[in-house]
Amino acid sequence: TQLLEQSPQFLSIQEGENLTVYCNSSSVFSSLQWYRQEPGEGPVLLVTVVTGGEVKKLKRLTFQFGDARKDSSLHITAAQPGDTGLYLCAPRSGNTPLVFGKGTRLSVIA
Amino acid sequence: DAGVIQSPRHEVTEMGQEVTLRCKPISGHDYLFWYRQTMMRGLELLIYFNNNVPIDDSGMPEDRFSAKMPNASFSTLKIQPSEPRDSAVYFCASSLGQGGNEQFFGPGTRLTVL
Numbered sequence: 001t002q003l004l005e006q007s008p009q010f011l012s013i014q015e016g017e018n019l020t021v022y023c024n025s026s027s028v029f030s031s032l033q034w035y036r037q038e039p040g041e042g043p044v045l046l047v048t049v050v051t052g053g054e055v056k057k058l059k060r061l062t063f064q065f066g067d068a069r070k071d072s073s074l075h076i077t078a079a080q081p082g083d084t085g086l087y088l089c090a091p092r093s094g095n096t097p098l099v100f101g102k103g104t105r106l107s108v109i110a
Numbered sequence: 111d112a113g114v115i116q117s118p119r120h121e122v123t124e125m126g127q128e129v130t131l132r133c134k135p136i137s138g139h140d141y142l143f144w145y146r147q148t149m150m151r152g153l154e155l156l157i158y159f160n161n162n163v164p165i166d167d168s169g170m171p172e173d174r175f176s177a178k179m180p181n182a183s184f185s186t187l188k189i190q191p192s193e194p195r196d197s198a199v200y201f202c203a204s205s206l207g208q209g210g211n212e213q214f215f216g217p218g219t220r221l222t223v224l
Contacts, residue, residue: 033212040217040218041215041217041218042114042201042203042215042216042217042218043153043201043213043215044215045212045213048212088153095208097143097155097158097166097208098155098213099155100145100152100153100154100155101152102151102152102153103152103153
């Protein structure tokens with residue numbers, strides 16, 4: 001059974017601060033997706049990473065896939081209130097469906 | 111495109127009643143997923159369909175839960191009888207292919223069983 005852990009569970013920061021959230025597992029993944037879920041809505045895809053060591057940037061968000069493809073991180077620079085939400089990682093192994101982590105609940109205070 | 115449509119958005123019912131949740135996937139998508147989300151357990155996959163055929167229902171918690179997809183544009187998730195521990199937000203999602211493809215989620219149905 002794949003163990004998937006996201007940390008921290010909760011994070012509350014001031015506008016303008018930087019932060020990093022993590023997604024870790026004991027298994028090797030073929031790919032990994034990050035989703036953001038805003039209150040009252042469904043998750044929305046931010047990025048898909050496929051190659052070990054891959055780094056992708058989406059404006060102020062930087063995503064990294066670990067070299068061994070067992071973990072990933074999301075770094076936000078100069079956080080804004082609009083970044084508030086639940087950040088979910090969803091790795092895939094082979095042809096199996098996505099498995100979602102419990103997420104990191106981020107609150108950015110103006 | 112209207113995106114994935116779910117109804118109702120909110121449902122409050124009493125223990126023992128039957129509950130039916132509805133989903134219309136994005137036109138042309140061949141995969142449909144039903145999830146349940148709670149604070150304790152996060153987002154759990156209940157069942158998914160490919161071309162209207164159930165592929166994996168191992169996440170369905172009990173026989174009280176059933177799901178159907180009679181055609182490519184409609185799916186239902188039924189709970190009968192409902193129990194208070196079924197209270198959660200239920201999401202439907204669809205995708206074109208599986209692989210590493212993006213899943214598009216509906217807005218969810220918030221179910222409260224009293």
